Amino acid sequence: MSEIIKTTAVFQQLAESIQYVSKHSPFYQTHFSKETVKELTPERFRTLPFTSKEDLSLNNTDFLCVPTNQIAEYVTTSGTSGKPVTIYLTKNDLIRLGKNEKESFELTGAKAGDVFQLMTTIDKQFMAGLAYYLGVQELNAGMIRIGPGVPALQWNSILENKPTILIAVPSFLVNLIDYAKQNNIDINQTSVRSVICIGEPIREDDLSENVLAKRIHADWNVELFSTYASTEMGAAFTECTAHQGGHLNEGLIYLEVLDDDGKDVPNGEKGEIVISTLGTEGTPLIRYKTGDVARVYRDACPCGRTSPRVGPIIGRKNQMIKFKGTTIFPPSIYEIFDSRSEVSCYKIEVSKDYLGHDTITILLENRIEHSPVMTQIIEDCKAKLRVVPHFVFLESDYLRSQVFKNHMRKPEKIIFK
Ligand SMILES: [Zn+2]
The missing domain is CATH 3.40.50.12780 (ANL, N-terminal domain)
Structure with missing residues (x-):
């Protein structure tokens, strides 16, 4: 046996x-x-x-x-x-x-x-x-x-x-x-x-x-x-x-x-x-x-x-992100945003650029665009991911509707485009 x-x-x-x-x-x-x-x-x-x-x-x-x-x-x-x-x-x-x-x-x-x-x-x-x-x-x-x-x-x-x-x-x-x-x-x-x-x-x-x-x-x-x-x-x-x-x-x-x-x-x-x-x-x-x-x-x-x-x-084998020479699993990105009480909603978009490389965009609420927490988030990204993703700021209700979708069973925190 x-x-x-x-x-x-x-x-x-x-x-x-x-x-x-x-x-x-x-x-x-x-x-x-x-x-x-x-x-x-x-x-x-x-x-x-x-x-x-x-x-x-x-x-x-x-x-x-x-x-x-x-x-x-x-x-x-x-x-x-x-x-x-x-x-x-x-x-x-x-x-x-x-x-x-x-x-x-x-x-x-x-x-x-x-x-x-x-x-x-x-x-x-x-x-x-x-x-x-x-x-x-x-x-x-x-x-x-x-x-x-x-x-x-x-x-x-x-x-x-x-x-x-x-x-x-x-x-x-x-x-x-x-x-x-x-x-x-x-x-x-x-x-x-x-x-x-x-x-x-x-x-x-x-x-x-x-x-x-x-x-x-x-x-x-x-x-x-x-x-x-x-x-x-x-x-x-x-x-x-x-x-x-x-x-x-x-x-x-x-x-x-x-x-x-x-x-x-x-x-x-x-x-x-x-x-x-x-x-x-x-x-x-x-x-x-x-x-x-x-x-x-x-x-x-x-x-x-x-x-x-x-x-x-x-991580999930099919959710490995290859970003500028490093390998990132989504949970390490979640951690950066979950740890900040100022951030109550976010969404990660992973897509391929014209060279076929993964790019990461983080959607955030527009109320934090000019707040001091953004400086800290960028520092966290440099320290923990070794790269800084793109940020897009959206109106809060709209962003929530993109994360907590009615037909979805879980918050859609990440999407692979
Ligand atoms: Zn036990």
Whole structure:
């Protein structure tokens, strides 16, 4: 048995998933060699070809493993990279999704009787909102579905319905804090105990709080939990109360974290997250390359659990910016702007110039164009990025409408043109 495939039971589950897709998915029937699948061993598993995002996008319906009349939900990927892809879920997949989310909530200390306020989309074929809803029901807790945006509505509900846990995009919490300050709401005297954060990192590479989390905690004494998930895996990595990386749910996902040569990275090192789904019926994926780069921790967590954990996503393989001879991942740009309380909204545009080089333009609110903070921002860019991008200043409401778009599930902080 290889070091990473820890037990026969884990391998058995993995082997069942591979047999299942080889039988039912037109894509995998040709993607995997029949001989390898027939006599599968942990070593042979490591020789199976990867599945890329492009494979899934180009052959979307060939991944479907059930007749269409067994599809209970059609969900789509967020479309942050390329064309949205549909993931088909059966009724059993919905049960699996609810179980995943219940167990994720339990990692954060949530229990029956808690009241959750959902500040994300639940419609528009969005899996996460649906997963949260199913998980809350599975936990025997309460759910208030407010949806994204509208700080006034969120606060009315918090004061009226007294939720204990919020589910939110962390940068939206900054808007909630601003609204509370302007309207004399004492945020530290409410029922809210913790926030399950989605969509953006709240930790640095060393698992300490990043500038966004620090900015929230400067005003609001709530426990923040980081999560990492994707529609394709239909499962989440969620932090426990030790905040030492998001725990893998070992019954639902088989995890590999690989270097550029396809080898497992050592404990604490970074690599690409590659997942195989366990127990899915509609759209199972085997050795799926997520493109997300993170550190993996395989030592025991202070909470006592031994499941592997992943740190914050350091970058996405397709979001690497090559700018004037340096390589930049978007989070290092976010940090410069998230750390300045004067900046409440910004957007990064990455485009190619006529020579094919990446250029970076930062859209900012015009009220800060002549303020002293701009000098500091330029100094930060020189120090942290080693280059100064272009700046464009826009009217505040217009810029907000370009970042918090109604049809988008996350703030659109960056766009690759
Ligand atoms: Zn833990």
